[in-house]
Amino acid sequence: MRISPTGFNKKIRVNGIKLSTELVQINLLNASSPEISRSLFFRHLSQNQINAPFILLTGMEEKIQVSCCVEADDINRIKKVVAEEPNLKENVEFISSVGALSMFPHRSNLKLMGLAFYLLGGAHLPMYGMATSISSLTFITDYSRLDEAVSTFLKYVDLPPNHAPFRQEVHMIQKKR
Amino acid sequence: METIAVYWEPRPKTYGFNEVTGLSLLNIAIRPGKMSQWGLWLMELADLDIGFHLILAKYSAHQKLRLYILLEKFWADSVLSSIDKRSDLESKNFVHLTSPVELVSFHGPHFGDRYGIADSAFKALDDQEVPILITVCSGAAVYIVFPEKKLHEARPVLAEAFEVP
Numbered sequence: 432m433r434i435s436p437t438g439f440n441k442k443i444r445v446n447g448i449k450l451s452t453e454l455v456q457i458n459l460l461n462a463s464s465p466e467i468s469r470s471l472f473f474r475h476l477s478q479n480q481i482n483a484p485f486i487l488l489t490g491m492e493e494k495i496q497v498s499c500c501v502e503a504d505d506i507n508r509i510k511k512v513v514a515e516e517p518n519l520k521e522n523v524e525f526i527s528s529v530g531a532l533s534m535f536p537h538r539s540n541l542k543l544m545g546l547a548f549y550l551l552g553g554a555h556l557p558m559y560g561m562a563t564s565i566s567s568l569t570f571i572t573d574y575s576r577l578d579e580a581v582s583t584f585l586k587y588v589d590l591p592p593n594h595a596p597f598r599q600e601v602h603m604i605q606k607k608r
Numbered sequence: 609m610e611t612i613a614v615y616w617e618p619r620p621k622t623y624g625f626n627e628v629t630g631l632s633l634l635n636i637a638i639r640p641g642k643m644s645q646w647g648l649w650l651m652e653l654a655d656l657d658i659g660f661h662l663i664l665a666k667y668s669a670h671q672k673l674r675l676y677i678l679l680e681k682f683w684a685d686s687v688l689s690s691i692d693k694r695s696d697l698e699s700k701n702f703v704h705l706t707s708p709v710e711l712v713s714f715h716g717p718h719f720g721d722r723y724g725i726a727d728s729a730f731k732a733l734d735d736q737e738v739p740i741l742i743t744v745c746s747g748a749a750v751y752i753v754f755p756e757k758k759l760h761e762a763r764p765v766l767a768e769a770f771e772v773p
Contacts, residue, residue, distance in 0.1 A: 458667070469730060469734070470730060470731060470734050473727040473730050474727055474731070476723060476726075476727065477723055477724040477727035477728075479723075480723050482720075482721060482722060482723040483723075483726065484721070484746075484747070485745065485746055486726050486743065486744070486745035486746075487666040487743070487744060488742060488743035489666060489676070490741060490742070493668035493669065493674065494668060494669035494670075494672075495666065495667050495668060495669060498666045499745075533747075537663075539659040539661070540654055540657075540659065541650050541651070541653050541658060541677075542650075542651050542654035542655075544650060544663050545647045545649070545650030545651035545652075545653070546647065546651060548643050548644065548646055548647030548650060548675075549644050549647025549648055549651065550647070551643065551647075552642075552643030552645075552646075552647060553644045558643070558673070559666075559667070560666045560667075561664070561666075562662075562663060562664045562665070562744040562746045563660070563662055563663040563744070563746070564747040564748075564749040564751075565715065565747065565748075565749050567746075567747065568663070569746055569747075570665075
């Protein structure tokens with residue numbers, strides 16, 4: 432693998448890498464009334480008390496208007512809801528067993544994001560979605576390849592000496608009583 | 609070990625809304641096989657110290673990755689010029705700029721762990737027909753980008769849907 436000397440000549444310092452539990456990605460395709468299918472989809476998630484910790488929404492003109500991730504444990508409930516809703520069942524697709532890798536902080540600098548594109552593309556690791564939040568850059572790839580993704584990144588990013596990539600251990604669930 | 613906490617609120621609380629206007633939304637369609645090359649070009653852009661407000665990448669259709677970069681409007685020309693110098697002719701045709709655009713972002717307690725936050729935001733905005741360009745909900749943060757002059761329509765709607773301190 433070749434790194435352009437002008438684009439990358441020293442390791443990028445990050446303070447941490449976090450890996451998610453197993454997730455399922457849901458893609459909501461554009462229907463004849465995209466706003467209605469979007470509203471319907473999120474209303475059903477809410478009514479069924481299903482959290483989507485990662486949501487990407489783009490313009491109505493795109494074939495896939497929403498990509499979001501839910502916990503793998505929730506997928507059967509979602510499939511049931513979708514199957515029973517005529518306005519959704521033709522417009523939803525699932526990518527099973529995905530995981531999120533978050534690196535922080537991104538410092539609002541394009542270098543970490545460019546590196547992610549460069550490395551994931553070079554290693555042929557799938558990238559189903561990517562976004563920044565307040566301080567972290569998160570991307571979605573195959574759950575079974577998260578460790579491979581970490582190893583790939585560790586060649587080009589520096590972690591503090593006392594830090595190792597960690598998996599989420601505390602799992603918060605909100606339930607209505 | 610399981611710990612149960614009981615908490616109820618009529619409207620989700622936020623820590624307040626952050627609004628930014630005068631932004632540009634760069635939209636790049638990336639063909640399969642071009643991801644690594646775009647990674648290099650983006651790393652070179654980073655050398656110009658161009659900051660961003662938000663990054664989103666997702667498939668717009670199967671095999672069509674689309675990257676959105678939200679940045680200050682005054683950076684837009686430099687970025688386009690830099691891409692123009694570096695990228696090949698074919699890739700340039702897949703770069704599109706929407707400008708100006710407006711951003712509202714907010715976060716709240718355990719937003720990333722709770723259901724219904726996105727539904728509250730989309731329902732409020734869709735009911736009032738406020739158009740959305742892109743949205744990211746990641747961790748406890750929500751980012752919504754609007755076309756020019758739509759933020760003032762979104763502001764009261766979101767303030768109604770969420771409790772602002």
